[in-house]
Amino acid sequence: EVQLVESGGGLVQPGGSLRLPCVASGFTFSTHWMGWVRQAPGKGLEWVANIKYDGSDKYYVESVKGRFTISRDNAKNSLYLHMNGLRVEDTAVYYCARQSTVTRSAFDVWGQGTVVTVS
């Protein structure tokens, strides 16, 4: 079964840090671009960051540049989001998502999400 499982969420004070891991299974992780998408309480979806299959290219939404870092370890089938300088407005459910190889732009597999609360 193709699966993504996030963890690492929790309550953190403004200015604090968190690392969100996402473990993939059921597919060849090293051939897919991967990304993080977040959803603030009662709000819509917001793309946060994504990373090329080999880790050589990384992209971020403007609001997290310089504070968040996306990374991956293909040997461990794992994706990470390192979050520093957290702000109240970063409070959200954070989803790990796989980008399709058919059309790289589409997120075709999603994790269940992990909740980050900054307060």
Place this chain on the structure above:
Amino acid sequence: DIQMTQSPSSLSASVGDRVTITCRASQSVGSYLNWYQQKPGKAPKLLIYAASTLQSGVPSRFSGGGSGTDFTLTISSLEAEDFATYYCQQAYSISFGGGTKVEIK
């Protein structure tokens, strides 16, 4: 940045109704447009990619159209399981529309 505007933001419909949701991009995204369905407390699910291609396993009552800046998602005959929030996503530089909540009339 490319802004995505969905309309309406919400709608009420009955089982069996035909429903159309519109998504407009602030500049052309070609056919790089995807649609997702999200139910409360759940992760989004990919419905349509490249503007009009149905993702595997998605019922054929869903269809997508458009190119450039104007796109549509149509549900030909609404079923009870379709009541959810729908999002468009431009894949040119990745951003989502604000969502359309489809509620039961």
